[in-house]
Amino acid sequence: MSEDWRHIKLGDLLVEAGVIAKSTLDAALEEQKISRMRLGEILLKNGWLTERQLADALSKQLKLPLISLAKYKPSPEAIKIIPESVAQRLEVVPLAILDSGKIAIAMSDPLNVIAVDELRMITNSEFDINVATASDVRRALMNFYKVQSSLNAAIGEFESASEDFATSITSAGLAQDVAGVSAEDAPVVRLVSNILEQAVKEQVSDVHIEVYEKISKVRFRLDGSLYEYMEYPASLHPAVTSRLKIIAGMDISERRKPQDGRIIVRVLDKRIDLRVNTLPTLYGEKVVMRLLDQSASKVGLTNLGLFEDDIAVLNRNINAPHGIFLITGPTGSGKSTTLYSLLEILNQPDVNVITVEDPVEYTMAGINQVQVNEKTGLNFTEALRSILRQDPDSIMIGEIRDFPTAELAIRAALTGHLVLSTLHTNDAPSSVIRLIDMGIAPYLISTSLIAVVAQRLLRRLCPRCKAEYPLPESIAYSHGLQVGMPVYSAVGCDDCRNTGYKGRIAIVEIMEVSDRVKDLINSNAPVPSIRQAAMEGGMHLLVQSALRNVIAGVTSVEEMLALSVHND
Numbered sequence: 001m002s003e004d005w006r007h008i009k010l011g012d013l014l015v016e017a018g019v020i021a022k023s024t025l026d027a028a029l030e031e032q033k034i035s036r037m038r039l040g041e042i043l044l045k046n047g048w049l050t051e052r053q054l055a056d057a058l059s060k061q062l063k064l065p066l067i068s069l070a071k072y073k074p075s076p077e078a079i080k081i082i083p084e085s086v087a088q089r090l091e092v093v094p095l096a097i098l099d100s101g102k103i104a105i106a107m108s109d110p111l112n113v114i115a116v117d118e119l120r121m122i123t124n125s126e127f128d129i130n131v132a133t134a135s136d137v138r139r140a141l142m143n144f145y146k147v148q149s150s151l152n153a154a155i156g157e158f159e160s161a162s163e164d165f166a167t168s169i170t171s172a173g174l175a176q177d178v179a180g181v182s183a184e185d186a187p188v189v190r191l192v193s194n195i196l197e198q199a200v201k202e203q204v205s206d207v208h209i210e211v212y213e214k215i216s217k218v219r220f221r222l223d224g225s226l227y228e229y230m231e232y233p234a235s236l237h238p239a240v241t242s243r244l245k246i247i248a249g250m251d252i253s254e255r256r257k258p259q260d261g262r263i264i265v266r267v268l269d270k271r272i273d274l275r276v277n278t279l280p281t282l283y284g285e286k287v288v289m290r291l292l293d294q295s296a297s298k299v300g301l302t303n304l305g306l307f308e309d310d311i312a313v314l315n316r317n318i319n320a321p322h323g324i325f326l327i328t329g330p331t332g333s334g335k336s337t338t339l340y341s342l343l344e345i346l347n348q349p350d351v352n353v354i355t356v357e358d359p360v361e362y363t364m365a366g367i368n369q370v371q372v373n374e375k376t377g378l379n380f381t382e383a384l385r386s387i388l389r390q391d392p393d394s395i396m397i398g399e400i401r402d403f404p405t406a407e408l409a410i411r412a413a414l415t416g417h418l419v420l421s422t423l424h425t426n427d428a429p430s431s432v433i434r435l436i437d438m439g440i441a442p443y444l445i446s447t448s449l450i451a452v453v454a455q456r457l458l459r460r461l462c463p464r465c466k467a468e469y470p471l472p473e474s475i476a477y478s479h480g481l482q483v484g485m486p487v488y489s490a491v492g493c494d495d496c497r498n499t500g501y502k503g504r505i506a507i508v509e510i511m512e513v514s515d516r517v518k519d520l521i522n523s524n525a526p527v528p529s530i531r532q533a534a535m536e537g538g539m540h541l542l543v544q545s546a547l548r549n550v551i552a553g554v555t556s557v558e559e560m561l562a563l564s565v566h567n568d
Contacts, residue, residue: 008062010039010111014049017057024048040109044134051133052464052493055108059131064110067130069093069140070497073230078103081123084145090115093132093140102126108134135495147194151232188239191232192247196274198229199291200267207291209244211237211284223459223504224332227497234283241278241285248276256280262359275359292361299340299362305460305505307548310540313510314453318342323450324413326400328425334457334506335422336361339396342420343367346394354390356383357398372398384408388417397421403439410440413448427542428454428511429530432521446521452511456542458549458559460503461488462496466553475557479547488553505554507545507563512537 011025020028020043028042035042043049059066078094081103087094092115095104103125107115110129119127132140195218199207206221216237218229232240245252248261261276273292278285301311317325325342327335340362346353347366358372358380368390370383380397381404387395388408400406400421413419425431431452435445470484477483490500511517511534520530535541540548546560 008111010109013061013111014043014054014057017061019049019053019057038109040134050464051108051135052495055131055133058110062110062131065130067106067132068493068498069106069132069136072106072140073228074140074144079144081125082119083122084141086119086122087145088141090118091134091137091141092119093137093144095130098128100128102128104128104130106130106132106137106140108132108137143198147191147198147230151191151230188236188243192240192243195229196265196267196272196289196291199289200270200272200293205291207287207289209237209240209287209289211281211286213283216240216284222497223499223501224457225459225499237284241287244276244287244289245278248274250276250278255285273361299337300344301341304334304338304341305549305554306508307545310508310510310545313451313512313538314342315345317451317510317512318345318418320418320450322413322416322418324409324419324421324448325450326421326423326431326452327455328423328428328431328452329455330424330426332457333455334504335455336398338453338455338506338508339420339422340364343394343396346418351393352391353394353396354387354392355396355398356380356387357396380405381408384412388412388415392417394418394420399423400435400438406435406438406440410444410448414444425454427531428452428509428539429527429534432530433527436524442521442524446513446518449513449521451513454509454511454542456507456546456563457504458507458546458555458563459499459501460505461490461553461555462493462500462502464495464502465491465493465500466556467491468553471557481547481551485551486553487550487557490556490558500556501559505549507542507549509539509542509545511539 011029014020015022015025024043028039028046028048031037031042032039037045040054044051044054055066058064072095074094075096078096081097082092082094086092090112091108093106095106098104103123105119105127107129108131110131116127116129195207199220202220202222204220204222208219208221208226210217210219211234214234215231216234217231219226220229242252245259245261247265248263250259250261258280259278263274265272265274270293275290275292277288279288301314306314327338329335343353343355343364347364349366352368353366354368354370356370356372360369360371363369370387372378372380372383380399380401384395384397384405385408395412395417397405397409397419398421400409400423409419409421423431423434425434429452432445432449436442466488468486468488471481471487473483475481476485492498492500496502514533514537516533516537517530520533543560543563546555546563549555550557550560
């Protein structure tokens with residue numbers, strides 16, 4: 001760092017960069033005299049600028065790189081050089097040791113020359129400084145040091161070949177509070193707990209732990225995309241998988257066959273339904289964990305990102321006294337969340353709602369939920385037969401998979417029950433052909449079916465960094481839109497892990513079974529004819545729903561085009 005920087009004041013720099021007005025700086029300086037807070041903290045607290053604006057200004061004015069720490073994996077050597085207590089106190093993230101001998105670091109306040117001088121004294125090294133936002137720095141410090149320390153301890157214990165190593169993994173038992181492990185717990189127990197804790201913090205849906213010849217990788221799935229989280233030596237992999245098997249109540253001695261396990265664990269004061277599957281691979285077992293937050297706030301039609309007119313159609317049909325209401329789409333399209341959102345509407349004191357599921361994904365008070373258990377003979381068909389003798393008003397079937405289940409669902413609908421279920425079809429009209437292929441007569445389908453919702457998930461643009469640009473001619477002409485109208489593209493910032501997207505929205509096409517559609521079903525009409533009739537009745541296609549979200553600035557043109565490619 002140049003000695004000239006010692007004389008630069010943050011306030012003057014921000015005014016010069018045009019980020020804040022001189023009057024704002026004066027007000028912040030007056031407040032600083034009373035609060036004794038740092039100037040940057042005062043500006044952020046009062047909303048006079050954002051972390052990103054502060055980082056951008058520092059980067060441009062000081063000619064330092066602005067980085068997103070989500071894209072970096074610090075070297076263990078760099079982390080060892082700067083102790084955790086020092087890094088936390090000075091808010092400095094060590095990244096790497098460069099060929100020049102300098103240490104690459106990230107700071108949210110590169111003007112803090114006192115911190116840099118202290119680091120220079122501790123390490124006897126010079127520094128290559130990068131700028132990152134304060135929240136990015138705090139998140140990285142927790143992630144890098146906590147996980148790395150537990151990983152180093154686990155590797156050290158394994159390499160020491162302690163006789164108590166395997167015992168220490170298993171003796172921890174089924175720890176309900178996964179994040180509540182202490183320093184006295186086995187290092188592998190702490191490592192697994194830290195991985196789960198970070199997955200919950202990042203709000204990931206799945207954790208993949210896979211082993212190769214020399215290394216194992218941990219990858220997180222966030223908003224439908226996988227990204228690499230960490231690596232560790234392959235020699236440690238059996239211990240990690242054993243710990244996960246114990247948590248999920250699986251057989252740790254069986255490594256040649258796939259296994260499934262499940263347990264409710266508590267992480268960061270959240271009840272997480274942990275679904276664990278193991279699969280033997282060339283170098284060991286791959287573990288995939290599905291994380292379902294039992295207290296998730298995503299359930300509810302208003303949380304799906306639907307337009308008001310779509311919500312109105314869903315509300316109208318879900319209040320029908322009887323019939324079948326289907327949600328369709330491929331795996332991972334959010335069918336279950338929509339289904340539970342509809343159940344939330346039906347969940348009233350004067351209504352008896354019973355579900356049969358495999359597995360039960362969300363627990364809902366007031367609803368009787370039945371878990372399928374093939375080992376005891378309680379499959380969908382047997383459970384549904386029993387449910388019909390339980391005086392239900394509404395029935396939810398997790399999935400219609402075969403003719404017996406479909407037949408019982410039709411019978412239940414025809415005898416005065418409202419039945420909700422899911423199917424695997426690409427669009428709403430195709431559900432009719434799917435039921436016919438299962439062996440259901442067309443006249444039974446037309447009599448019982450009331451509505452079908454086809455659904456997909458699209459990534460939502462990060463509201464913090466999305467950028468406006470004019471709609472390209474090719475897209476405008478192909479969809480009958482105005483050339484140059486404003487739409488938004490993904491940019492990327494530390495808030496969205498530099499992807500440009502944060503969260504997902506549901507897009508739907510809702511086919512209401514009108515008299516015209518019923519006639520077509522009865523006459524065995526092809527899917528295009530049914531689709532045309534449904535559109536004449538007001539149905540929006542999936543791509544049209546995606547386009548509405550592009551125009552509203554919620555998602556990008558690229559996401560809409562990707563949907564079209566997948567549907568083709």
